[in-house]
Amino acid sequence: MKTLFPPYAYPSPELELDAETWIIREQPGDRRTLHQSLGRIDLDLGCRSLADVLADVDAWRADGVEGLFLDRAPAGSGGVGPVALTVRLAARRGLHRVVLNPGVPTHPLYRDLGVRICTFEGPWEAYQSWDGDGSRPGDGHIVHGVPSELLTAARRLMGRRGAGFGLATDAGPALSAAGAHRAD
Template sequence: MTVLLPLYVHPAVAPAAWEPDRLRGTTVVVDGHDDPAYRRVTARLAAAGVPVLGYVDLARATRPLADVLDDVEGWTGHPVGGVFLDRAPTAPSAVGPVALAVRAARRGGLSEVVLNPGTPTDPLYRRLDVGICTFEGGWPDYQRWTGAGGELGDGHLVYSVPPAQLPAARRLMTWRGAGFGLVTDRGLPHPYGGLPSRLDTLTPAG
């Protein structure tokens, strides 16, 4: 199982969170392609062999397509392997703009694309041949989720897990067939504001 860490903290605020040695074995999502600080840390991670995805906000298909495509293009000049399309829509009527963003990424050499609706999506999105995060939420919601709408290999991002229940959360991810994702004891409002306070949360079982 691949660990996917959306590292939503500025390098100037938490420089230790960006140390390549602490992120080995992790695919890191980075924001700020137009920020020199992010450009520097992205280059460091890439040089150290840490896979990196550039962040693009789809805003549930409310952003103008031109802005989305500009963001995708902005990552083509960085040493990233793909893009993380966050806040993705789920309705079949919105699949067209998402497909254009995926196509633009791949034409620009960003071959790995991860779509994050955070919930099961319409089957049409499966035709895009991208990774899909079908769950993003807190540990209580993850326990209640039946797994309906998800498929083997999907991504699961689970936060607010009590430290004593981290092993159980990782086992549940494995049992549900998650192909990538994250279990963390960090919680809202900033569950991805840096490395989890316990590094073993970056190592899902399986």
């Protein structure tokens, strides 16, 4: 299973990164590793203007990332058109590795885009009871807030559920924001 590190869960310096590891970067220019990186673009559930999204695509292309992580993507059929256009324009700019992250299963039309889809992003408690309906083998699962002593069990559960990529981490979006605030 490929490991995908969201911006709130950078790998420890001791971890040897390999071809199966992707790092999602929050902003162009903040490269902390020369490893495979994906530039994060917040689609705001389909509410961002296409011009703003495409400006982000161009900024990431200029930065030299290997691909894009389209975060907070819409999951319903109404968002397929703008997402498809973003994927096509990214490919024209040489960014062929695209991960779509609605964090939930998507409308089947998204499968025709030829991108990887993250069908679960959420806390450990929700993942334990998630039935996986609408997810397919190979989809991504990002599970945060896992108690440290249960990380191995969480990774095993991800494997049993067919996750092709993702991460089980004790960090979480809210935890990292609080930690960053305390570091100021």
